[in-house]
Amino acid sequence: MPKRHSLDAVIIGAGVVGAACAYYAARSGLTVAVVDRGPVAGGTTGAGEGNLLVSDKEAGPELDLALLSTRLWRELSGELPPDIEYEPKGGLVVAPDETTLKALRAFAEGQRAAGVSATEVPGDALNSLEPHLAPGHAGGFHYPQDAQVQPAKAAARLLAAARAETYLGEEVTDILRGPDGAVRGVRTPRRELLAPAVVNAAGTWGGDVARLAGAHLPVLPRRGFVLVTEPLPRLVRHKVYAADYIADVASDSAALQSSAVVEGTPAGPVLIGATRERVGFDRSLSLDALRRLASQAAALFPVLADVDVLRAYHGFRPYLPDHLPAIGPDPRVPGLHHACGHEGAGIGLAPATGALVAAGLTGTEPPLESGPFDPSRDFGTPDDAPAAGTAATDDTESAK
Structure with a gap:
């Protein structure tokens, strides 16, 4: 099985959140690869309307994330091709x-x-x-x-701008870990991608990816x-x-x-x-x-x-049960980072999420307080939530 070395991070998920993580990581000087079991924007992103909303968010951490993303989307509209259809309507x-x-x-x-x-x-x-x-x-x-964007085009253009190595149609079957438990890459049926950091941007399958690394995330x-x-x-x-x-x-x-x-x-x-x-x-x-x-x-x-x-x-x-995404390093698994659980706001929140993840990967000051998005926090569980593991039993979903 071929192995790819010299990567700083592997990002699991080629939706708009994973693409934004790749974009901001690359802007921070990192070399990244993106791997997805399907095509670009083949999961939640491709089924989205492209909403970039602040109007539906009450004051608090998610609104802070949305306001940062609002500014970043405006900047991106001048950096990416116009076919992302950014429209500040x-x-x-x-x-x-x-x-x-x-x-x-x-x-x-x-x-x-x-x-x-x-x-x-x-x-x-x-x-x-x-x-x-x-x-x-x-x-x-x-x-x-x-505002509004065309979400699939936005994801594709962010990936292209990141110049990330992209492996589509390859499901991550294992997250590789060293003797000390730290992440050292991922395995797909075709290759191993070796890196000291893995970013879980797998959307609705984020809980499954977390389990591959021995962590719990109730997506x-x-x-x-x-x-x-x-x-x-x-x-x-x-x-x-x-x-x-x-x-x-x-x-x-x-x-x-x-x-x-x-x-x-x-x-x-x-x-x-x-x-x-x-x-x-x-x-x-x-x-x-x-x-x-x-x-x-x-x-x-x-x-x-x-x-x-x-x-x-x-x-x-x-x-996620507490209505906030999981963003940043997972203290339970060294080298594992998360960028998922945004529910219907992922397209709008993608740039700020990418900027937070890039800060976590580089150990630099985050652009806003990241504590509320801690992946190891107590999420709570709705009374009618399915038992762990039952949400991902249908392989027809084209997730990351």
Whole structure:
């Protein structure tokens, strides 16, 4: 079996998070290889909408990570080719009644203290931002920092810019460790890649990769669907969603939850997400989920009621019970680093995650406080979570 020496790190996962880790590691002067059991963006990244959101995050560690990523995505938009479709379109969160608007006001106040730009929009002014929005909303908040990218293209361009050795279609079957327990590389069916550091950016399969190294990381898959309409004139100018989406993101429930997020794209189709449910790696189509999304989107934008939906797709978000990703060195296994568990925010949080991982690999000062993302922390476990090991029994998922 061939062995590859002279690497500083091996990154497991060619999604946008793994690609960002490779990019920032390379910028720090490291030589890295990226290995993935599938293609670039073949797992969660390829099933994402490309959301770069601060609007749905309350003040705290995840919002701090999102604000750093917002700045880094803006920088990357000038460094990477334009086909990543970076679009700083802004977000609009709408409230159907005064009670919900009051709650949004308090939520936005905490966000502003953390550095978020959030402007209240009276109900009678919402149509100046979104002319086709349904009437009758009490008001909303405009978030100019929300943006969008084409996630698969972004992952590919980050990898290309990193000039990393990339091994696709090769599943990591073992993480190599020395007599002292420290990581010394990975093994695939075709080769051994030797390095003093391994980065687990395996998305929904992050728990499996952690187990290969003798560590525990309770990553669970959370399924979500997206509808894609026929190409249209630019009917929707921002990312628009009702306030209950914020509660869905923070929920621990395993049951189906849906709250439409509606946005136009440069190519014309309107994207309609998002549902959430924990069903393991069940890839079957849920007509209930699709009907809910279509109905909620038409309630926000009545003009969409007569529009054709061309297709629907779904993927699995990598979910950790405390709703924070695991980022950085694992103190239980020397040389093992993690960059997974971002749930539906991985695309938005990828650059800041990559910068944190690069700091951990080089032993330099991180760009923000990394303690809340400690991979060895006590995550807690939802009462309805499956037993350890049961989330990754379906090999049809094209994970990292």
